[in-house]
Amino acid sequence: MDASTPASTRVLATPELLELILLPLLSQLRDPLEREDPRSPKTRQNATVLLSLLALRATNRTFSALLTTTSPRLRRALFLAPAHPQPAAGAPTPPLLNPIAQTTFPAYHFRFWHLAPEASGNRYCAYLIVSRDDLRAYRAVVARGPKVLDRMLLAQPPAVALEARIWDERDETREYLGRTAELADPRIESREGLTVGEVHRRVGEMFDRHADVVAIKLTTV
Numbered sequence: 751m752d753a754s755t756p757a758s759t760r761v762l763a764t765p766e767l768l769e770l771i772l773l774p775l776l777s778q779l780r781d782p783l784e785r786e787d788p789r790s791p792k793t794r795q796n797a798t799v800l801l802s803l804l805a806l807r808a809t810n811r812t813f814s815a816l817l818t819t820t821s822p823r824l825r826r827a828l829f830l831a832p833a834h835p836q837p838a839a840g841a842p843t844p845p846l847l848n849p850i851a852q853t854t855f856p857a858y859h860f861r862f863w864h865l866a867p868e869a870s871g872n873r874y875c876a877y878l879i880v881s882r883d884d885l886r887a888y889r890a891v892v893a894r895g896p897k898v899l900d901r902m903l904l905a906q907p908p909a910v911a912l913e914a915r916i917w918d919e920r921d922e923t924r925e926y927l928g929r930t931a932e933l934a935d936p937r938i939e940s941r942e943g944l945t946v947g948e949v950h951r952r953v954g955e956m957f958d959r960h961a962d963v964v965a966i967k968l969t970t971v
Contacts, residue, residue, distance in 0.1 A: 763812055769821050775803060776827050784844050785862045788852040797849040800828055804898060818898065829902040832943045844874045845905045851946055854891065854899070857884055874970075876905065879917050880953050881965040888950050900947030908943020909970050914956060917967035930960040938968070 778799045780792045787793070803824070807814040817824050825831035829848045844862065852860045860878040880888075892900055903909075914936040938944060938952045953966055 765812060765816050765820055768812060768816055769824065772803065772806070772816070772821075773823060775799065776824075779827070782844075782846065786847075788847070788849075788859065788861050789856065793849050793852055797853040800850055803828060807898075826906065829904075829906060830898070832903065832908045833906045845876070845907055845909070847876060847905050848902055848946070850899070850902065851904060855884065855888065857881070857887075860904075876909070877967060877969045879965055879967045880950070882957055884965075885950060885954055885957065892947075900945065900950075902946050903943045904946060904949065905943075905970075908940075910940060910943060911971045912938040912944060912949065912968040913971045914938065914953070914966050914968050916960075916963050917965040918963070930962050933963070933966070934959060937971075 776799075779796050782790075782792055782796070803817060807817050817828065818830060819825075822831060826833040829850070847860060847862070851858070858878040858880060861876060863875045863877065914933050916930065916933060933956055936956075938949060940948060949968065953968070956966055957963060
């Protein structure tokens with residue numbers, strides 16, 4: 751840029767300065783309760799803040815690169831890079847569930863178990879339920895929108911493993927000959943952290959393998 755370039759243009763083209771402008775927007779995020787309801791106004795507000803930040807990617811390449819590639823702090827806030835805070839003494843700190851995933855797909859009921867951490871080995875457990883219809887809806891959302899949702903982590907710190915099991919309302923007093931009783935290869939894992947896209951890809955494979963299964967419940971382990 752030459753000297754005739756407006757100062758505002760130079761600022762917005764400088765990643766370090768642009769980051770300083772965008773980081774204060776994260777102050778609009780509200781700390782969720784220990785077991786925040788995914789339908790709560792607080793969850794919706796946090797999702798709106800993050801979606802507004804992601805929308806800035808359309809401004810220009812500098813904005814897009816900063817939000818999705820070059821700024822570790824913004825990427826962690828947007829669930830695009832893992833956050834690994836130092837463990838504190840005392841009671842465990844609940845992870846942050848991805849509010850965009852919670853509000854975009856409310857039918858998943860993506861939330862924490864209503865159990866004390868002590869009941870699960872002093873760990874917080876979360877779950878989500880995905881049906882075949884939900885999977886089709888997810889694919890439609892990704893097909894018509896930005897692919898960034900696929901790359902977002904489910905939680906911060908990242909969830910690294912989920913256990914899948916069949917979730918339905920079949921009458922257990924009746925006999926279903928040949929029905930699927932257990933899922934083959936029910937564990938979904940990633941050392942770097944499970945993304946929304948990877949979870950849906952694996953769930954899709956389970957549905958393809960087990961044609962009679964209509965819904966799958968995934969629980970953090």
